[in-house]
Amino acid sequence: MTEQASLYDRLGGLESVKFLARTLVVRAMLNPTIGHIWNHKTEAEVQEEISGFVEFLGMHWGGPHTYHGPDMATAHRGMGITEEYWDALFDDIVTPAYAEFGIPQREAEEVDAFLRSFKSVVVGSPSFKDVLREHPDMDVMQGMKSVGVHWPAPAAG
Numbered sequence: 001m002t003e004q005a006s007l008y009d010r011l012g013g014l015e016s017v018k019f020l021a022r023t024l025v026v027r028a029m030l031n032p033t034i035g036h037i038w039n040h041k042t043e044a045e046v047q048e049e050i051s052g053f054v055e056f057l058g059m060h061w062g063g064p065h066t067y068h069g070p071d072m073a074t075a076h077r078g079m080g081i082t083e084e085y086w087d088a089l090f091d092d093i094v095t096p097a098y099a100e101f102g103i104p105q106r107e108a109e110e111v112d113a114f115l116r117s118f119k120s121v122v123v124g125s126p127s128f129k130d131v132l133r134e135h136p137d138m139d140v141m142q143g144m145k146s147v148g149v150h151w152p153a154p155a156a157g
């Protein structure tokens with residue numbers, strides 16, 4: 001394997017990326033702090049989430065994939081993900097996985113930096129249902145922005 005090999009290939013290709021995506025989502029579902037987010041997801045939704053995650057990682061890590069899903073802000077807007085949830089994902093699930101699965105330090109650092117780079121669009125959106133509770137007359141099809149809740153917040157200035 002050359003110095004130029006993609007992260008996708010260095011991790012072991014399709015089977016490794018599928019294993020990683022499936023394991024992270026399964027452990028997130030079973031985690032006491034964030035598992036409730038999947039309480040009412042259907043079997044098909046969970047399976048689609050995992051296939052979408054594989055496509056997303058594959059596309060960004062140099063695999064042959066095309067990700068067809070929404071951008072990360074849209075995928076998580078209205079989910080109500082907090083700092084506490086984010087920390088649970090990394091402290092309980094992502095970080096321990098590197099040693100457990102024998103991912104070498106260089107690849108672990110690249111995976112970690114990649115996943116963490118989405119923090120600003122994943123964490124901080126209010127829960128859509130909470131916004132609706134505060135604004136019962138909100139036009140749900142116009143979304144939270146129609147009642148002045150913009151997320152991600154527009155850049156200042």
Ligand code: HEM
Nearest residue numbers: 034037045049052053056069075081085086089115118122
């Ligand atoms: C605590 C943090 C996170 C939680 C609780 C979370 C939860 C979820 C859930 C429940 C979905 C499914 C949405 C649906 O069914 O419509 C989803 C979608 C997705 N998440 Fe996250 N997520 C988190 C962080 C991340 C991070 C760090 C990434 C890395 C980039 C990520 C990547 C994705 C992708 C790619 C999808 C879309 C899959 C698709 O629709 O094709 N998530 N997330």
